[in-house]
Every structure is written in structure tokens, then in C-alpha cells.
Amino acid sequence: MATSSTTTYSPSQSLEKRQQQQQRRRLFREIDWKRSDGREFHQCRPAFLRTGAASAAAGSAYVEFGTTKVIVSVFGPRESKKAMMYSDIGRLNCNVSYTTFSAPIRGQGSDHKEYSLLLHKALEGAIILETFPKTTVDVFALILESGGSDLPAIISCASLALADAGIMMYDLVSAVSVSCFGANLVIDPMAEEEACQDGSLMITCMPTRHEITQLTLTGEWSTAKINENIDNYTVTLSLLLYYR
16 A cells, blocks of 8 residues: 655754855855855856757757756747737747746746746847737747756747747847845856845846847845946856857
């Protein structure tokens, strides 16, 4: 006879986890702390990008940024059911979801509405919507493994998938995130770094046109820090490195 094991809540485990997180936060605020993967503060993780990952889709792409793994499928353009009246521009629908095995804690896969909205905003300005009037393009992003900086990976992957589908675009879209730890600024943070950050900044841009399509901020940022991240050549090079 099969028996099922039950998981019980342990206050001591929760307390230990909080203590470890506080210890990491103190460590990250030190000037000379080292990243666990050996990268410098202004270095991105190794990247792998490939198009044509899903044969059933009009276009698709698969990317790996460190341990973060994402696949995006694009369908359309196809007739828009919501557009009852003629429209001069097309519609873009975006959906982002996590698999149940994407994180260490199993069974937490679900749609991510906030990421879906941010993905739409990041891509909308780069797509020439006038080229497919009264039709819809659907973008489905699936996070296979969440290792930190998930949204920049999703945006970069979706841009490649749209290009693979033959969707007319002004330029490819690239994205990178920056975490703030006291006086330290860290590019392309891992999950353990994001869990302890004081704030985050994500820049999404069209590299060859030098245009920013989206800028998101969390936490407290001074004007000087924002300008440093936007104008710093290191961040610009990091954006371009995703496609080299």
C-alpha cells in the first residue's frame, strides 16, 4: 500500500533562512565582496541563443543566460477576434509563464501577469504594427529554469522569436538588469543576489537605434545613480554583448 509523505512547517528552518539572507545582505554591502560565480560587478553571465526552437510556431527562440533558461514561441499574424472594426495597426498579445520545475520550490509554476505587461511594453515600440493591420501576433514565453534576471532574458528571447517569425521590426530588443547593494551596482544579477538587493533597474533598448524602449525601477535610486546606469558605456556594452 502506497503512503504519502506530508511536509510540515518548521519555524527553525524559516528563522535560519532569514538569518542567512540577512548575512548575505551584510556581505553584499561590503565594498570588496566577490560574486559567487566569479564575475566582476560589470560582467554579464555567459549567454547561449538559438532560433527555431519550436517547429510548430511561426517563430521561436531559446536562450540561456547562466542558469536562466527561456523559450519563446510566436504565432501569427492571424485574424484578430477582438478587432470588430478595421484597424490600421496590428495587435500584440504577450503571455509569460513559469514551469512547475523552474524554481527550487516545486509546484509554483503559473502565469506572470506583471511580466506579461512589461514584455508587451518592451516589444511594442520595436514592432512595426502597421505591417499587419486587423491581425494579432501572440507571444508566449515560458521560463524553464529561473536563475535570476528572468525578465531581461525573456525580452531578449522574445525579440529573437519575433524576428524568426518574420515580424517587421525597427530593431532587435535587448535588455539587462542592474541590482543596487549600498554603493555597489551589479549587472545581470543571479537569483541569490536579487533576493538581497536594495533596488533594481532594468533597461530595455534597440541597440543599433540607440533608443530605450523601457526603463523600470524598484527600490530607492538617486538621480545620479540612474544617470550612471543609463549613460555608462559599460551598461551599453553589456546590452550589445547579448547578441555577439
